[in-house]
Amino acid sequence: MKIPRGDLLRSRVVDDPGTALATALDRRLTGYAVFEPQDTVLLGDETRGVVTFEDGVPVLAYCTDTDRGGAEALADVAGPGPYSVELYELDPSALAEAHEADDLRVSPGLPAERLGDDRDLVTRTREAAPDARLGNDDTDAVEEFLADEAQIEAIREQAREEARDRAEEWGLTDALDDRDAV
Amino acid sequence: MVEAFAVASGKGGTGKTTSTLALGMALAEDHDVTVVDADTGMANLLFHAGLDDAAVTLHDLLVEDADAAVSDAVYERFGMKVVPCGTSLAAFRAADPERLRDVVADLAADTDVLLLDSPAALGSKSAVLPVVLADRTVIVLQPTIPALSDGLKVQEYARSYGTETAGTLFNRVRDDEGIERVTEQADRYFGGETLGVIPESDAAREARQAGEPLLAHAPDAPASQAFREAASRLDVRDGASEDVADRFRSAVVPDEV
Numbered sequence: 001m002k003i004p005r006g007d008l009l010r011s012r013v014v015d016d017p018g019t020a021l022a023t024a025l026d027r028r029l030t031g032y033a034v035f036e037p038q039d040t041v042l043l044g045d046e047t048r049g050v051v052t053f054e055d056g057v058p059v060l061a062y063c064t065d066t067d068r069g070g071a072e073a074l075a076d077v078a079g080p081g082p083y084s085v086e087l088y089e090l091d092p093s094a095l096a097e098a099h100e101a102d103d104l105r106v107s108p109g110l111p112a113e114r115l116g117d118d119r120d121l122v123t124r125t126r127e128a129a130p131d132a133r134l135g136n137d138d139t140d141a142v143e144e145f146l147a148d149e150a151q152i153e154a155i156r157e158q159a160r161e162e163a164r165d166r167a168e169e170w171g172l173t174d175a176l177d178d179r180d181a182v
Numbered sequence: 183m184v185e186a187f188a189v190a191s192g193k194g195g196t197g198k199t200t201s202t203l204a205l206g207m208a209l210a211e212d213h214d215v216t217v218v219d220a221d222t223g224m225a226n227l228l229f230h231a232g233l234d235d236a237a238v239t240l241h242d243l244l245v246e247d248a249d250a251a252v253s254d255a256v257y258e259r260f261g262m263k264v265v266p267c268g269t270s271l272a273a274f275r276a277a278d279p280e281r282l283r284d285v286v287a288d289l290a291a292d293t294d295v296l297l298l299d300s301p302a303a304l305g306s307k308s309a310v311l312p313v314v315l316a317d318r319t320v321i322v323l324q325p326t327i328p329a330l331s332d333g334l335k336v337q338e339y340a341r342s343y344g345t346e347t348a349g350t351l352f353n354r355v356r357d358d359e360g361i362e363r364v365t366e367q368a369d370r371y372f373g374g375e376t377l378g379v380i381p382e383s384d385a386a387r388e389a390r391q392a393g394e395p396l397l398a399h400a401p402d403a404p405a406s407q408a409f410r411e412a413a414s415r416l417d418v419r420d421g422a423s424e425d426v427a428d429r430f431r432s433a434v435v436p437d438e439v
Binding site for chain 1: 304307310314325326327328330331334335337338339341342343344357359360361363364367368370371
C-alpha cells in the first residue's frame with residue numbers, strides 16, 4: 001500500500017485501539033492511523049497495522065509485517081495491547097488511488113469490532129458510513145460475527161438476564177416460562 | 183383453529199410492517215387472517231394499508247370507558263381483517279395496555295391466523311407485550327450485524343416468556359451471493375427455519391407511498407413472490423380458538439405503560 005505521509009495529529013500509547021478509531025470518527029478524519037502493538041515496541045519488530053479513513057470511516061487495513069490486507073491484516077495486528085497509535089491527516093485526493101485497492105478493503109465497522117472493546121463504536125461507525133459502503137462488502141463481517149459462537153452466546157445470555165430483570169420490574173414474572181428457571 | 187404470531191425485530195427499518203402485511207395477504211389465500219398493529223407507540227400499519235383516515239382504531243379500544251366495539255376497529259382490506267392503530271401520542275398515553283389482551287382475545291376467537299405487528303423495541307412493558315401474548319414469533323432480520331444481534335435479543339426475550347421462534351425472514355437483502363452463507367450460519371442460532379430471503383425492492387417503498395401492501399401493489403415483484411414462498415413455509419398449527427382466547431384473557435398484563 002502506497003500512501004503519502006500525512007500531517008501527524010496525535011501520537012500516544014493506548015490500551016484500547018478503539019479510542020483512536022473513535023477519535024478518527026469524531027473528527028471525521030480523512031487520513032490514516034498506524035497501530036503498533038506493544039510487543040513489537042518491546043521486541044523491536046516491525047508489525048504495524050495501517051487503517052485508512054474517509055470522513056472518519058475506515059476504508060483499508062494493511063499489515064506491514066505480513067503484507068496482508070483487509071480482515072486478515074486486522075487479525076495480524078489484534079492483540080492484548082497496549083498499542084502505540086499515530087493519527088495522520090491527509091488530503092482526500094492523496095488517498096484516492098490507494099482506496100481503489102479492493103483487496104485491502106474492510107467493512108466500515110470491522111476495525112472497531114476487531115480492535116476495539118466498545119460495541120457502540122461499531123454501530124456509530126456504521127451509522128456514519130455512506131450507504132454504498134454498507135452493501136455487499138459487509139457480508140464478510142456478518143459471517144465473521146456469526147462464526148464467533150462465544151460472542152453470540154454472550155449476547156443471548158445478556159438478553160436472557162435483561163428479560164428476567166425487566167419482567168420483575170414490569171410485574172410480568174408470572175408470564176415467564178420457568179422451564180429453564182434455576 | 184388459531185395461532186397468534188408476533189412479527190418482531192429488535193431494530194427499526196427492517197421492513198417489519200411490510201413483512202406483516204405481506205405474510206398476512208399470502209396466508210389469507212388459505213386462512214382467515216387478522217393483522218393487528220400492536221406497535222401502539224409508533225403505529226404505521228395504517229399508512230401501509232390505506233387506513234390513514236380510519237375513524238376507529240386500536241387506540242379507541244384501549245382507552246378507559248371505550249364506547250367503541252372491537253368490530254368497529256376491524257377493517258376488511260386486501261382479503262384480510264386489519265386492525266390499525268392511531269398515531270396520536272396523547273391517545274397512546276391514554277391507552278391502557280390491560281385492555282389489549284381482551285381485544286386480542288376477541289379477535290382470536292374469530293380467526294385462523296393472528297399476526298401482531300410488534301414494536302421494534304424491548305424497552306417498555308407495552309413493547310414487550312405482543313411477544314408475551316403470541317404463540318410464536320416470526321423474526322424479521324437483515325443481514326447486518328446490528329439487525330442480527332437485535333434479532334437474537336428479541337428471540338431471547340420471547341423465549342423467556344415461552345414464545346418460540348417460528349422462523350426468520352431475511353428482508354431487504356442486497357447481496358445475492360453471500361446471503362446463503364449468512365442464513366446457513368444464522369440458522370444455528372435462531373429457532374424454526376429461514377422462511378425466506380426477500381430482495382431489497384423499490385416496489386416496497388412505492389407500495390408504502392401508495393398506501394397498499396406490497397402484495398397488492400406489485401404482486402409479481404420478486405420480493406412479493408419471496409414473501410409468498412415464505413408464508414407457505416410457515417406451518418400454522420391447529421389449536422382451539424377458545425384456548426387462545428382464554429390464554430390472552432388470563433395473561434399477566436402490566437398495570438401501566
